[in-house]
Amino acid sequence: MNDYALPEEYGLADLLCCAAAREVQDNEVVFAGTGLPMVAIMLAQETHAPNLKLIFEAGTLDGRPPEIPTSVGDARCEMGASRASGLYDAFSIAQRGCVDLGFLGGAEVDVYGNVNTTVIGDYLNPELRLTGSGGNPDINSFARRTVFIMVHEKRRFVENVSYITSPGWLVKQWPGGDFVHRRELYGSAYRGGPSAVISTAGVFRFDEASGRMYLDTCHPGKTPTEIKEMCQFDLDISRVQGDTAPPTRAELRLIHEVLDPDEIFIPKVKKG
Amino acid sequence: MNDYALPEEYGLADLLCCAAAREVQDNEVVFAGTGLPMVAIMLAQETHAPNLKLIFEAGTLDGRPPEIPTSVGDARCEMGASRASGLYDAFSIAQRGCVDLGFLGGAEVDVYGNVNTTVIGDYLNPELRLTGSGGNPDINSFARRTVFIMVHEKRRFVENVSYITSPGWLVKQWPGGDFVHRRELYGSAYRGGPSAVISTAGVFRFDEASGRMYLDTCHPGKTPTEIKEMCQFDLDISRVQGDTAPPTRAELRLIHEVLDPDEIFIPKVKKG
């Protein structure tokens, strides 16, 4: 399996997709959002996790789509599914504690793994209103682990997000708004939290006790110091384990020939 | 339609069935329990209420069973139904306020229309444990009107039932257990209450303000005084409207030739 591709053979989206796929363990119940996470999960299913159970928020349970769906409500999600129903089912399953892993995205993330997908700027006087929460906080509240896939820009990796859409490790206790560990707030629903952020620069994890993010691996070509520079907060780079493993050639073949041949989510690297 | 049968042409069960059917209005959503109420509703459907919608507690909505079901969970309930689902659906529909009329039974009834189907004697030291509530209190809590069909014996028509399984017009307010009008307790779910008791002796209704039962009609052959004697409480007989209308010959034909030819719930009167 040490068939790693050379840097010129893959793109950043390939790297992210493979890194995400490696977060999945076999037999897990995985909650997927639209886009790159779908490709990553299907890649895991085709490689080391053939028995993972895929749940889409709109209500398809344990589906095996033959083409990448364009949204979780897509008719493609139902191909080979164990059950097609609705959102009440999907969110009940999540709240009941049946979900091991969720893949999510975000516009901003802070040092505690809090994510914002709602608004840029002040909520009451927004610079830009975004899509809103969707199921991001719900999956993140209930899954044992969540993985965020994000574009890495300094303005997106902040000390505190302007609006917490999705709960990280330290969250706000209302009405005061003081930060507390999510363990204190979630009671019986506390099962874990964000376990990784996979950005376009590296892979980040969290210290469960302090709730703070640290750098785990750097994407090939990036150094820890460079990545630290790309965060507004003081990133812990003392635990770096080296480089993010590149895609294998087998994974690249699966992505581009089987899973996303039409480059809907993952562009092919132009040769020569 | 003045084709009334003569006393020797029908039995008590026929009379009860027809009296019950006349409580139904066309286009109503009707919640039916097992037994005679099913026959009564289907009789109404075949006569003056062709557009009534029949709901069975186990989860068949707007069904048109061709044979009398033996229970509300019966496969027969689903014939011609608009939807077959489950109890969550049925009780949600009831709580949402979609049910006009429910038919119920009871072992004991009191002057306020409270009904007991749980226990004879002291709950903590029962003489006889009965079936328990089933959906009796649920339908009775939420329907606009409920009609009880009961065997009339003096021990069953009591001042206060030993255990309120199903709420009448004056009910207990906990923790104290003082009687209050159900209007005070049910808030937005207050839509009405027991509208009639059809016993083997007569038809009884309730004064909505005082919550007390009064005699409406006597079954042919019974007098108000006789019926008053058959109750442990002081029955108001001042509002009697005369005799309960007997079945018509057309109704009897429907009951015995179409609806219940096998005499599962309604025996045929032996001729000569």
Next chain:
Amino acid sequence: MATSKRITLQQAAEIIKDGSSLTFSGFTIWRRPFAVVYELIRQRRKGLHLIEVNGGPQTEFLVGAGCVDIWESCWVGHELYGKYGANLSRKVGNKEMIVEDYSHAEMMFRFAAGAAGAPYAVTQTSLGTDIHNPDYDMLGKAGKRDGNRIPQHKYVFTEDPFYGAGSQVLVPAAKVDIAVMCVQQVGEEGTVRVNGQYYSDPEAARAADITIVMAEEIVPEEYLRRNADQNTIPSFEVDYILECPFGAHPTGMFGRHDVDGAFLKDFYGRTRTQDGFDDFAREWIHGHDHMSYLEKLGWSRMLGLKANTALNYSPRTGKGGK
């Protein structure tokens, strides 16, 4: 693909330990997992805690056999074939078991809450009845409200703060160790397709920690997945599966066979006393396995119950034997 979920009838009963809390598929006299119930009686299981949306013959058999310590539900009987639960009535009268009464909708909402991972549900049903009488909190009186599997309160009363809708009763989520289901079809990976009313099966399966599915037939998973919108319970909610034709008898199954009313009537008539129950159990349960039980029932009886596939039930007229 993954490890097989198939087990035997005997293994299914063995998963249910003395003291387990348990619930079932079905409704009163329909789709009850009788073959497993019989096996539990044969294995002389003790101290079961039944939490049922509604009871039925399965309750009566387990209670009569002395397997049950606690019953939380709202109704027990045999519908047309026996108007109340004589075994349960006897044991309650003798104070040999605890009965905790809720209303039917309350039991349903308790399971819906458990299935949704919520600790309780809010409803307005049964206000003002003795079901809410604080003196009748039997698990509380018995000192069993540990807040773990048995909630700290039977009820909590509150008011609606949002719309002024008035008094509300909070009912605790049902938490159950094991759900035993009896359905028409299950796939090799656990996908369940119920035909006809699904009653409270989806909620029961999801509220339980372990779900055992006994089916008329185990079918290729791929067959069920061709029409995902017709399936009832997803694969990953089912832990064990077994095939057991007529495993619901004497209760009925939509599209397969009717209720065996004569059998239930006989049971009801003969088991008013403990001696009567023991005699019935000797005749029909102990010393039998599922095949010898079917042999004893015989072809004529079972063909008489067989559902017409166009109607999904056995028509009362037109049976050859009648």
Next chain:
Amino acid sequence: MATSKRITLQQAAEIIKDGSSLTFSGFTIWRRPFAVVYELIRQRRKGLHLIEVNGGPQTEFLVGAGCVDIWESCWVGHELYGKYGANLSRKVGNKEMIVEDYSHAEMMFRFAAGAAGAPYAVTQTSLGTDIHNPDYDMLGKAGKRDGNRIPQHKYVFTEDPFYGAGSQVLVPAAKVDIAVMCVQQVGEEGTVRVNGQYYSDPEAARAADITIVMAEEIVPEEYLRRNADQNTIPSFEVDYILECPFGAHPTGMFGRHDVDGAFLKDFYGRTRTQDGFDDFAREWIHGHDHMSYLEKLGWSRMLGLKANTALNYSPRTGKGGK
């Protein structure tokens, strides 16, 4: 049998008055009742209060056209074809409308509570987020919490008294005047059969006071009632029905046609400004009726979207036109 429930597209839109609260079938870019949405824009409806489990193109069209005063939901965008709701974003930025944010599960549970006739639901989702920030109660700030259709509180925080499960958030039931559904089949008496995922349609229909169902086809009621266990919404919950083929366009419909991604992309690209929206509406909405809209779309485009009946979607490869 009873009075016919059939109405026209124009009548459907007329039932929705200025100031009505409204919800829809579907999910993001799937099964949205677009033909009715277009007609509402043509009739220049004002002051609508949208309460949606999730938003989508229908939100963007109505908001862009100035029909909406209040939007309670959790998400708006066009999925792959437009990453956020530019019209809503513009109107919120200009404070031309009120947005009340809940999480997706909260919105779903709000509708489930409304459908079950409960005043609220209890959940543990989204604790600790700014969704629960008391300063962001926008309907409260606007003085609109009358406790009638709009609940007195956005949230109430409480603790679980039964199992010690910890902090809980109570979310108010969704109460809606009208639900407009877009489905594959409806019977003459109102029975709805949805194929594929039903999303939050059953809850939306039941939570609303009036339910209007627009279907690809009106089918004989008797046909649907032959398999009652495959139906989605019962007859008596549907007040009005209409047949409108391709009424979901540009959103998709399982088994019938895919999402028109190019159309949505064009809308998203052209409607960042109000002038852009007005221009788009002049081209595609005003002066049109449903048939002239379909004529303008043309056969080639619509056949390209048509679902393969074995797959239930339009495969990306193998279309004649590509």
